[in-house]
Amino acid sequence: MAALGSFVLLATFVVASYALAASVAGGRRRSRALIESGVGAFYMTAALMAVASGVIVHAFVTGNYAIKYVQRYSDSAQPLAYKITSYWGGLDGSIMFWVLLLSVFGSIAVATNRERHRELIPWVVAIIAATEMFFIFIMVVHNNPFDTFIAASPADGKGLNPLLQNFYMAIHPPSLYTGFVAMTIPYAFGMAALITGHLDDAWLRAVRRWTMIGWLFLTFGLTLGMLWAYEELGWGGFWGWDPVENAGLLPWFTATAFLHSVMVQERRGMLRVWNVTLVITTFFLTIFGTFMTRSGVVQSVHAFGEDRWLATLFTVFMVLIVTFSFGWVIYRLPLLKSRHELDSWASREAAFLANNWILLFSAFFVLFATMFPTLSEAVRGQRLTVGPPFFNLWMRPIGLILLVLTGIAPLLAWRKSTLTNLIYQFTWPVAATMVTGAAVYALGIRVWSSGLCFALCAFVGATIVQEFIRGAQVRQGASGADILTALIGLVGRQRRRYGGYIVHLGIVLMFLGFAGQGYKQHEENLRLRPGESATVGRFTVRHDGIGVTNDEQKQMITGHVTVSSGGRQIAQMAPARWFFAKHEDQPTTEVAIRRSVGEDVYVVLAAYEVESQIGIYAVTVNPLVNWIWLGFGILAIGTGIALLPERAFALAGVKVPDAAVTTTLLLLILLLPAVAGAQTVVPKSELRKQLEGDVMCTCGGCKAPMNNCPMGPACHGLKEQSEKLDRFIAQGMTREQIRAAFVADHGGQDVLAAPIDEGFNKLAWALPYVAGATGAALVGVAARRWTRRRDPAPDALPAPAPIDDALRARLDDELRDLD
């Protein structure tokens, strides 16, 4: 099986290089046939990566510990879900997962833009295929997830670190990867536009959506990282400016900048060089982030190993990206001239420009500070580090300025805002700021950054509310509907604009949470005997005792705590430390959090003494943290609205290319092995599993034991036997007793599958392999079909057909280029 995986990886490399070569040749010669075959090969890489992923997931699920990667990141006791997520749990697998995502996203992007942006497609395919090749190359020569043990293979795996066995860690990395990988698509389109010289705004339309999707996943991944740090690590905070966190933040800054400046180009034809640069920078930073976190260049609290070889490979790749990309930008500079100039600083484009500069500055600041230890070592030979205080010192004011711009920019007019206009727009928001500022001062908050942040949140909030109300009023006047209908209609009509406002609202809420962290935080370490209590902030914490319990996987030491406020008991909390079998020396902290809108009480069991029942707790009061998570929810809704297709229900009516349907079907077929494997691990007792192999199904047609009846769960005989089996098991009978009972019940030995033969088991195990082989065969057939030219003479037009929508859109695009 491992050999199959390695082979598929190699095959993917070959197919990707063919896609690259065919596309470049096709693009240069303008040969439709070559381009089509390149696209076909490109779809093939996605299918092949799905096969490879199927193989590794299968290996995890069935516990094939002969494969080193599987042995290192999973064990047989792990729940099924974590076995599957172990796929991207380590370096080798995460690279493979990267390629899988890239090939799938690439295929979707190519399939959806094939007609509209025909001239760009070969170059898009070439760029993405080249990126895929880089990552596959790393896997094939250095980090092959399918490497096997040469000598005897271990009987069980080492198991995933218990700290990483939780829900957030299962979804946080893939979310970040998704964001990272999605940024490759805009880059590919941007480069294709540069190479072909089709530098009108068409390519922007193709990539805007992808940038938004990537941005959403990046934000999601970053938020999940914060949530994980907050709930699992137990240090009371959520962001520590660790290099690994920063690596995810860097492309987030530039992607955010791009999402804004793209509007300026669409509206005013300005900032064309800037936009293309942002797209390139964002892509570069995703690769750089990967490089930084995997190669050991930067010291981090995450223990990444040093890997000089990987570092060298990445460096070469990054140098290539920079030279290639900016080489093209410089070559195309004459085509990238702005159509307009900045008219006034009191204009929306100027505000967007300022926002872009600050975001870019943030990216470079974070990059600089993260790389500072490495830089200082290179320059001065002495490793100097900067800590969170330095980051906070700079990022606080930067964040506040960005927050102000979030409020100001959308209210300014394009080109130039008049004074009347400014007064009309800003009276209420400024009033709201003043009132909030005064209130915050009156409440006794004296931390300037937090106080200012609250006031500015009010400002931005007021601008957004004002936009909604004014928009709805206008619409109400025009349509005569009630205000709610008008609001919904408003958002529906201008999804990008109002979706954007909702995103801003989410950001404001997140800022509330950040500000809360700044202005007040009570932190106490308490050592308490049973019955003793102590005060933290406005809360009283009483220690009731220490409990010790066990379950199959771990031993749990739990501290029992009662929290009260103002003499009233408000919560019973149970912070704990868990000692997982195999990882006893490394207990995990189970934080207890009492959540509320205003503040969280956050209790960690730091140490304990079982005999004397003394508990040592770290108690933190965290104000407003929950607004961060809530803010993200709102932000996601806003992005969703902005992402909705332009025409209502257009999504359902989108013409899906038949190739895409085939690919999807293929993917489903390829997933079968994983599913087939998975089914054998459905939580059934060992006894039941054994008996299902022992007892025949009685439907008469299958002549197979219960676990192998081809009729499946719908089979009447199987159902009958299954119920009987359940009944016997429930009576507490042993395996032999149950077998005897079946024979007695049935009146003959033939109800047993005896002699119990390995053959059946083998057959059961062979099923996924057969499914896998079928999938592979289908890939081959599909590959042949796709690479064959389907329409023999594209020039010979069929009978004049009515102009369809795609064609009309293309015509529009081309007409627009004329002006």
Next chain:
Amino acid sequence: MRSKALKIALTCAVLAAALGGLMYTTLSDGTEYYIHVDEVMQDRAAWEGKRLQLHGFVADLRQRPNSLDYRFNVQFNGKVITADYTGVVPDTFKNESEVVLKGKLHGSGFVVEPNGVMAKCPSKYNAQTVRTAGS
């Protein structure tokens, strides 16, 4: 056109200089020397009083009963220094774990700041760093 380019260039230069200067001044307050135990022990006097991030492996970890006071040795490349810390330690803090400690040299030992213990997180990507302890 020329004068416009000049203006832009000048503005950029002034901004860059201002930001650079500001960054330089704030940087000198915020930096800490990142250093391994053996490097400190080579020239102790030179590091006295400076804010350090000390990198090494924990050994001989002791905790005063009924308290959060820890005393332990930090070693790297055969050199050892004694460190004191009071407070809550991370889950991964134990003998042989790789740590980075924030603090200052004090007398014969090293005093760790509150919350100054960073044990390397268990990484998914490379778990063997802990096992090579002492190497």
